[in-house]
Amino acid sequence: MPFTQLPFKKTVSTVTLAFVLSGSPFNAVSFAQSADAPTADVSSANNASVSETVQGLIDSAMAGSYGYDITRDLTTEIGARMAGTEAEARAREWTVEKFKEIGLQNVRIEPFTVPGWERGVETAEVVSPFPQTLFITALGGSVATPEEGITADVVYFPTFEDLESAPEGGLDGKIVFISGRMEKAPDGAGYGPANRKRRSGATEAGKRGAAAVVIRSVGTDSHRFPHTGQMRYAPDVEPIPIGALSGPDADQLERMLKNQEEVELKLVLTPKSVGDLPSGNVIGEIVGTERPDEIVLISGHLDSWDLGTGAIDDGAGIGISAGAAQVILEAGLKPKRTIRVVAFGAEEIGLKGGFAYVEAHKDELANHVLATESDFGAGLVYEVQSGVTEGEGVLKAMASAMSIPFAEGKTTNGGPDIGPMANEGVPTMRFQQDGTDYFDLHHTPDDTFDKIDPKEMAQNVAAFATMAWMASEAETDFRADK
């Protein structure tokens, strides 16, 4: 990633910041060596405008391993925790205990139900001309093939857009293969475009008569893990099964299709919907001393996909937000406003926790002063983004305290589970994490704890503690229209 893609103001020179990830051969990322550049060590910051209290929080967070320890224990003691499963239920109980242990008040679970979906058999096999197995996984929400599978010729679309612009019909009984590579970017900008085939591939292929769909995984790695993720059916199109091939398997299929008129594939995917299942949000608070009804909300989501142990997605978010609260509690600080930590349930299958939160708290959303979520791993925060309509100066002061550039002129919604409350007018902000390598791991078995760098995570915890404290103490309520 060239430095010039980042909107830093003062560039002196670029340095290479190697992300040392427990022996993992991750790419290095270039950042600016400038007064505004983010760093994994802000404990020695010497900014006269930063209060002793805030600097103390930053120093504690940077010296400790608050978020790291919580994420380690969640991913080790629970592991994968898919929305609606018994494992997600255990994760809620685990989180209740952890929230109490670190000293949060009013710890409770707010339950809701979600549509259950279970993975079954998943195999893909080239029948001819070059018999061999391919690595595939069903996309979340997909319907099944018959038990004996679907065997059909493959029709290749280099990109989702090629399928969209194909004529109606003409794919009767075929297996559609949609390729298209995702670009790497620190802010994950490639995800939206690449994700169109995951979300709508089955609908577009189904409209044209196809029997099933395989896509190149929405990911940026070259490993043989397919990436899962939620898909959707349009209500007026017959649902057909859809799975993702790993990058190397998509390469393999493309090589076969390049020189062959016909490639026959056999696909067996037997996931199933299992009715309504319990989920829930876990909430804990540091109750404010002066304005207890006014809420500063920091969060992550507790559920993960079923393939990995959900470390970067989103055990890290739970660790960062709960760890930030722990730093404030251990400092013995008493915030004026209430700092609320939320571990959302069932994010992966459609922000169920975020919507349930809005439903359960609609009467107090007007008192939500500022909200954010960490749901992009635990990479170094390189930018502070604003979703407020008033009091931006406070966000700039947070950025300055953390030596993180403030994103002038950008707006943000604060994270996926914050979206629904942002739509109801809750002010938001975002610590933009470096996610250059995030989509190497995202929604694969490879999303495990060893991929997290403790120093980078500590910087995230420091940022969240700074935000929670400064927002709780600020005079503004961050909204212009009150």
Add this chain to the structure above:
Amino acid sequence: MPFTQLPFKKTVSTVTLAFVLSGSPFNAVSFAQSADAPTADVSSANNASVSETVQGLIDSAMAGSYGYDITRDLTTEIGARMAGTEAEARAREWTVEKFKEIGLQNVRIEPFTVPGWERGVETAEVVSPFPQTLFITALGGSVATPEEGITADVVYFPTFEDLESAPEGGLDGKIVFISGRMEKAPDGAGYGPANRKRRSGATEAGKRGAAAVVIRSVGTDSHRFPHTGQMRYAPDVEPIPIGALSGPDADQLERMLKNQEEVELKLVLTPKSVGDLPSGNVIGEIVGTERPDEIVLISGHLDSWDLGTGAIDDGAGIGISAGAAQVILEAGLKPKRTIRVVAFGAEEIGLKGGFAYVEAHKDELANHVLATESDFGAGLVYEVQSGVTEGEGVLKAMASAMSIPFAEGKTTNGGPDIGPMANEGVPTMRFQQDGTDYFDLHHTPDDTFDKIDPKEMAQNVAAFATMAWMASEAETDFRADK
């Protein structure tokens, strides 16, 4: 890898040679920027002592994609090709066609049989205290658990040596977990020590009464692929099942064991032996014009493990050796000695092809002038190693022609399948390939074609063509005791 670990003679400065592997985030390796340093571009070499013929071969190899194309087609059109399987048989037929296509003579299959072994179900599950699945694969040759699996407490040994020094008995009915990390090194020096647990873990645990064994994979990556590979049973010890956990899963189990007195694991591994199966070596030649009975042998092995498509292990070796012969043939050169290309079968399960070759050719081994094999991926060759007792000057001239340092004072056996003939006195040499990242992929599903760099592979092809030609033209027969 610091430069100082490599025995180069003249160091001017070090440069970083980034291995650009199709988007794969591999580590960079530092090499010496010196007159002797290896480079992926030797086509512009201007060494007055290199004959026009040899320089022509090098230039052709570097400008072409001989080995790369062959490896691509083998791994695409056949895919995985485990010893004894129908896929290995298809690979033999494929190789016969390819050898004929590039113009080799006397193309034939030399058949032999091998003990068949098939992978079955393979699952590992932490039953308590933290229920979750772990990623495991059976080691080649392992016996099975009962169909319902083995459920038992885990006994942890940080290293294989810890198990070896444990008292006899005391592990009755337990599942032994042997960890121990493999060190990365360009020459794969960490493999031997790390591999002891794979080879002998079941024997040492079985001696002490254990019911089964899981090991940390013999590998250097942090991905969630377990590494398979052949294991052995001692004849006097009751065989017990053995599987390998991926690195992140071994980490997970270690974290659980750190704080818990008892961790219960359920292991289901149902591989089976399936009796004798056909395998074979594929051979092709450029028959010598003056000494047709004297043989220069270049080779790779055709079989792979069943998990990946066998690109680095060892489709690359097939591509490099056949590609080198193709370069000589396309140049219209007529070697004095016979250049023989061998695609060995069934290397992975105990050098079966190497032994079968010695058996089939024992009467002409005395006429084998020089032999080598490529079986360490397709990374840049950084050293020429000698296994000859005479005529080392010719090897030094090969090294010089390729601008690759010659390893003074080292000896080598030329590659795994060359071992059996080396034991019978056949002179050998070796182009030492950079294998720093080789054990990230070795024996996993991730061993796929996208991991090969065409430029580095071309340098390997150039080296093999140089060796084959210069050995066929040399006056020496490389052995002192003839």
